Amino acid sequence: MRGHMKETDLALYASGDLSLWQRAVVHLHLRNCQSCSTIVEEFRADGRALRDAAGGLPEGLDWARLSAEMTANIRVGLAAGECVAPRARVRKFIPASWRPLALASMVTTMLAVLLLGGWLLNMPPQETQALSRAMRSIWHGRSVMQEERGPVIEASSEGIELRKDGGALGVSQDSAKLLNVSVSTQGSASAHYVDQDTGQVTITSVYAQ
Amino acid sequence: MRSKIFILALVATAAATAQTVGRRLDFPADSPVTAVSSDWSETRETPRGGAYELDVHAVLSLRNSSQKRIHGVTLAVLAQEVTPGGKGTVSVPSLDVAPGEAFPLRIDLTLFGPLGAGGPMVEVKLDGVLFDDLTFYGSDRLHSRRTMTVWELEARRDRKYFKALLETAGGEGLQKEILSCLELQRDRPSAGVQMVRGRSTNNDAEHELKFAFLHMPDSPVDPTGGTARIAGNEARAPQINIQNRSERVVKHFEMGWIVKDQQGREFLAASIPSDVNLAPGKSSQVTQDTSLRFSERTLIDSMTGFVSSVEYSDGSYWIPTRGELNDPKLRTLIAPSPEEQRLLQIYHKKGLGGLIAELKKF
Numbered sequence: 405m406r407g408h409m410k411e412t413d414l415a416l417y418a419s420g421d422l423s424l425w426q427r428a429v430v431h432l433h434l435r436n437c438q439s440c441s442t443i444v445e446e447f448r449a450d451g452r453a454l455r456d457a458a459g460g461l462p463e464g465l466d467w468a469r470l471s472a473e474m475t476a477n478i479r480v481g482l483a484a485g486e487c488v489a490p491r492a493r494v495r496k497f498i499p500a501s502w503r504p505l506a507l508a509s510m511v512t513t514m515l516a517v518l519l520l521g522g523w524l525l526n527m528p529p530q531e532t533q534a535l536s537r538a539m540r541s542i543w544h545g546r547s548v549m550q551e552e553r554g555p556v557i558e559a560s561s562e563g564i565e566l567r568k569d570g571g572a573l574g575v576s577q578d579s580a581k582l583l584n585v586s587v588s589t590q591g592s593a594s595a596h597y598v599d600q601d602t603g604q605v606t607i608t609s610v611y612a613q
Numbered sequence: 614m615r616s617k618i619f620i621l622a623l624v625a626t627a628a629a630t631a632q633t634v635g636r637r638l639d640f641p642a643d644s645p646v647t648a649v650s651s652d653w654s655e656t657r658e659t660p661r662g663g664a665y666e667l668d669v670h671a672v673l674s675l676r677n678s679s680q681k682r683i684h685g686v687t688l689a690v691l692a693q694e695v696t697p698g699g700k701g702t703v704s705v706p707s708l709d710v711a712p713g714e715a716f717p718l719r720i721d722l723t724l725f726g727p728l729g730a731g732g733p734m735v736e737v738k739l740d741g742v743l744f745d746d747l748t749f750y751g752s753d754r755l756h757s758r759r760t761m762t763v764w765e766l767e768a769r770r771d772r773k774y775f776k777a778l779l780e781t782a783g784g785e786g787l788q789k790e791i792l793s794c795l796e797l798q799r800d801r802p803s804a805g806v807q808m809v810r811g812r813s814t815n816n817d818a819e820h821e822l823k824f825a826f827l828h829m830p831d832s833p834v835d836p837t838g839g840t841a842r843i844a845g846n847e848a849r850a851p852q853i854n855i856q857n858r859s860e861r862v863v864k865h866f867e868m869g870w871i872v873k874d875q876q877g878r879e880f881l882a883a884s885i886p887s888d889v890n891l892a893p894g895k896s897s898q899v900t901q902d903t904s905l906r907f908s909e910r911t912l913i914d915s916m917t918g919f920v921s922s923v924e925y926s927d928g929s930y931w932i933p934t935r936g937e938l939n940d941p942k943l944r945t946l947i948a949p950s951p952e953e954q955r956l957l958q959i960y961h962k963k964g965l966g967g968l969i970a971e972l973k974k975f
Contacts, residue, residue, distance in 0.1 A: 454781045482630055557808045559806055559808075560805035561803060561805065566701070573701055573725075581797070583948065583954055584801070584803065587905070588888050589885045594952060598958045601962065603962065604955065605706060605955050606718075607704040607706065609699070609702045609763075
């Protein structure tokens with residue numbers, strides 16, 4: 405076990421005031437951490453001692469009167485606050501009966517954001533390009549062009565590439581300047597690069613044969 | 614539970630980063646070029662989720678172990694685990710390597726594929742070597758003989774043209790022409806294109822569009838008609854009718870395919886190479902089961918074709934002259950030959966004196 409839980413979390417755990425998720429996390433930690441378990445036991449012992457001490461209040465205390473005075477004081481405080489500045493009414497946008505649905509929507513949105521992030525970071529560029537092509541086609545009201553299943557040869561200002569069976573073979577030269585690309589209808593593409601120091605031309609090609 | 618997920622993530626990451634590139638240089642025992650050294654140290658790998666992306670960078674030093682001067686080399690690069698059946702080539706034209714001399718050749722590949730057990734294997738083979746007397750050595754599986762011979766013939770044509778210009782118009786005339794070529798190279802339009810064999814999955818309605826042709830006076834093959842099926846930004850199934858007007862049998866020819874879109878932009882879209890066996894005076898029709906797809910805003914309006922090279926059955930070739938390439942349309946659309954590109958770069962780097970010195974070597 406690398407670290408320990410914060411004492412505030414342990415105290416809240418001991419008093420049963422942690423949220424369900426945090427309670428589960430602290431519980432898992434305590435199973436393997438003797439030090440934190442000892443602290444929790446100490447908090448619990450302190451709690452018990454306080455409750456015992458609270459049992460010994462002054463004799464003759466009128467609980468009903470004390471409660472009424474406290475309620476009156478709170479109302480006076482609230483009325484004074486209204487005089488200084490009118491309280492802004494909190495509008496409840498979401499009815500209580502819809503709150504579980506709203507919570508579910510929020511969780512779904514967060515999951516969607518996570519998945520989208522994961523896609524952008526990890527998914528193959530071909531898949532991302534195919535998806536964006538399909539989205540553009542739908543947006544412009546054209547028929548959706550599906551990604552070809554057979555070999556596809558692509559030539560652009562970036563270089564040339566052969567895509568086949570989920571794999572891709574690109575031939576490019578980082579160190580040289582791309583002059584031009586060309587495609588042959590027999591199933592190949594070529595790119596001409598020139599070495600800027602020596603002038604040597606290198607021609608790279610991919611073939612879908 | 615969290616620990617288990619963490620361990621699984623670690624294992625997956627380790628598997629992803631453990632992909633290494635297997636490599637093999639496979640030259641025949643009697644090869645006229647031998648590998649002196651190879652440096653693969655710049656190769657990089659990047660795990661991408663359940664896949665890998667590899668940037669393979671190698672610098673080979675090759676020696677001419679033959680008795681002739683080498684004018685071109687083509688290496689075949691195979692990565693069967695990544696693209697089964699797919700191949701790449703790296704060619705160096707416009708060489709002039711004397712016997713015993715060494716020369717560098719760079720291989721730059723990007724491989725992308727699903728994570729496998731052993732990682733991808735990159736195999737480098739010799740496809741062909743072209744000598745100064747136009748003889749050839751190699752397996753020629755990717756037709757490098759034809760390609761390198763055409764490049765060499767274009768190189769001789771262009772050097773001759775620039776040397777003649779130097780003699781008739783002097784350094785100033787040569788410089789003027791070189792500057793004009795540099796300007797054309799800078800302004801040459803280009804368009805991204807995707808090519809698939811067979812019919813594409815575009816469902817738009819298609820129509821037939823006729824080719825217009827640029828007729829070259831000296832071309833042994835004359836295009837007499839042709840069409841392609843057009844659907845928006847896609848063109849497929851080009852069909853060309855040709856006639857052999859030479860006195861020799863034509864074995865192979867290549868056409869350039871120029872496309873103009875509805876906004877008036879024009880660019881060289883592709884080349885259409887065809888194997889034929891066409892006797893003198895005979896006609897034939899060639900069809901290619903291919904689809905070209907351009908960017909979504911490139912809606913095809915018209916098409917033009919021109920013959921760019923011809924191979925006779927006796928192994929000799931025809932290529933257009935500089936005069937024929939000076940057609941106003943072709944001049945702006947066709948990329949210069951590899952030799953012209955090399956000479957322009959030498960001028961760019963070393964100036965007029967460097968270019969003249971280079972021309973005098975040949």
